[in-house]
Amino acid sequence: MNATTPALIDVDKLVEGVLAGERAVLARAITLVESRKPSHQPAARALLQALLPHTGKAFRVGITGVPGVGKSTTIDQLGTNLTAAGHKVAVLAVDPSSTRTGGSILGDKTRMARLAVDRNAYVRPSPSAGTLGGVAAKTRETMLLCEAAGFDVILVETVGVGQSETAVADMVDVFLVLMLPGAGDELQGIKKGIIELADLIAVNKAEGDAAIRARTAASEYRAALHILAPASPDWTPPVLTISGLANEGLDKLWSEVARHRSVTEASGAFQAKRRAQQVHWMRQMINERFHERLVRDPVIRAAIEDRESRVAEGTLAPGVAAAEIAEMLAL
Numbered sequence: 518m519n520a521t522t523p524a525l526i527d528v529d530k531l532v533e534g535v536l537a538g539e540r541a542v543l544a545r546a547i548t549l550v551e552s553r554k555p556s557h558q559p560a561a562r563a564l565l566q567a568l569l570p571h572t573g574k575a576f577r578v579g580i581t582g583v584p585g586v587g588k589s590t591t592i593d594q595l596g597t598n599l600t601a602a603g604h605k606v607a608v609l610a611v612d613p614s615s616t617r618t619g620g621s622i623l624g625d626k627t628r629m630a631r632l633a634v635d636r637n638a639y640v641r642p643s644p645s646a647g648t649l650g651g652v653a654a655k656t657r658e659t660m661l662l663c664e665a666a667g668f669d670v671i672l673v674e675t676v677g678v679g680q681s682e683t684a685v686a687d688m689v690d691v692f693l694v695l696m697l698p699g700a701g702d703e704l705q706g707i708k709k710g711i712i713e714l715a716d717l718i719a720v721n722k723a724e725g726d727a728a729i730r731a732r733t734a735a736s737e738y739r740a741a742l743h744i745l746a747p748a749s750p751d752w753t754p755p756v757l758t759i760s761g762l763a764n765e766g767l768d769k770l771w772s773e774v775a776r777h778r779s780v781t782e783a784s785g786a787f788q789a790k791r792r793a794q795q796v797h798w799m800r801q802m803i804n805e806r807f808h809e810r811l812v813r814d815p816v817i818r819a820a821i822e823d824r825e826s827r828v829a830e831g832t833l834a835p836g837v838a839a840a841e842i843a844e845m846l847a848l
Contacts, residue, residue: 526549526557526560528560528563528564528567529567530542531545531546531549531564532564532567532568534546535564535568535662535665535666536568536571536665536666538666538667539666540639543639543662543663543666544641546564546662547641547655547658547659547662549561549564550564550565550655550658550659550662551655551658551659555813561658564662565658565661565662568661568662568665569661571664571665572661572664572665573664573791574664574669575607575660575663575664575668575669575670575671576669576670576671576690576691576774576775576778577660577671577673577688577689577690577691578670578671578672578673578689578690578691578692578693578774579673579675579685579686579688579689579691579692579693580592580672580673580674580675580693580695581674581675581682581685581692581693581694581695581711582694582695582696582721583697585697586695586696586697586721586722587695587721587722587761587762588674588695589610589628589629589674590628590761590762591695591719591721591759591761591767592608592610592629592632592672592674592761593628593629593630593631593632593761594631594761594762594764594767595672595761595767595770595771596608596629596631596632596635596638596670596672597631597632597635597638598764598767598768598771599670599771600632600635600637600638604637604669604670605637605638605639605667605668605669605670606632606635606637606638606639606668606670606671606672607638607639607640607641607660607663607666607668607670607671607672608629608632608638608639608640608641608672608673608674609641609656609659609660609663609671609672609673609674610629610640610641610642610674639663639666639668641659641663656673656688657688657798660673660688671689673685673688673689682694682711682714683714686714687794687797688794688798690777690778690781690787690790690791691716691717691774691777691778692714692715692716692717693715693716693717693718693719693770693774694711694712694714694715694717694718694719695719695720695721696718696719696720696721696734696738697720697721697722697734698720698721698722698723698727698730698731698733698734699727699730699733699734712738712741712742712745713745715754716752716754716777717754717755717757717770717773717774717777718735718738718742718754718755718756718757719756719757719758719759719766719770720732720734720735720738720756720757720758720759721759721760721761722760722761722762723758723759723760723765723766724760724762724763724765728758731758732758735756735757735758738756739756742754742756749781749786751780751781751784751786752777752780752781752786755773757769757770757773807846810846811842811846816845817842817845817846820841820842820845821842824838824841824842825838
């Protein structure tokens, strides 16, 4: 297959291979939907549309936390536990991209050594490439492809910086926030927003001498949650202590993920959230299409450069310039 020639992209064969769980075909399918080449987009859209009926059954779990909190270690151990219990686990790990070169380290397969060689797991590192929120532009599409390939647990690891928490929370069913032991001063500086987004909070590294500090931190986070209005009347985020390194508390953590799904499905919140996410996804893609025209269309790009110069010189009002460019997009 010559991936640069759209006519030679056999979408039917990709669909067949993904549904059969063929890992090499899944990798090619993901590469196709991640492609920025306009010539690849029709085939990518056809592929996603054909696979859509085979998606939506997986647990979609977002995992975030500050660098050093132990996300990768926890995911590696949690995923290993889940595959041992009969699940098929896909990990979509978003790598920070270099702002200078656009490249990324893509080191998740070395940081998740056990899952990387587990036949019932699939680790897909994707460069964030400057995407708002640190989430790879095609993470949602990749998630659907993995579901169609038979993976029933999708774990999305965030970069853990900027607005990545909000971006991931908008595409998953359960949002897990990992914290470090020793709340104290950390609690004073913690972002209120991330606590409000959390469906589960787990204080990690609760092993050895840190176990007592972890339990104290968990108590303080529980107290903080009582001050905030819950995001859902059906669910109060539990605060757990875990150790990804020592494999402690992870079974309880997963039972809470399952309980969250059970509770929200019973209330209808689960289905409502997924519907809202689909609409939000559509609106984001519309915005991306307009942005692509701004970047790729030479006529519009030249017009923008002209308006930018005039705005900088003070001869054209920014609002007037924006309106003129918007009119060009509407043509």
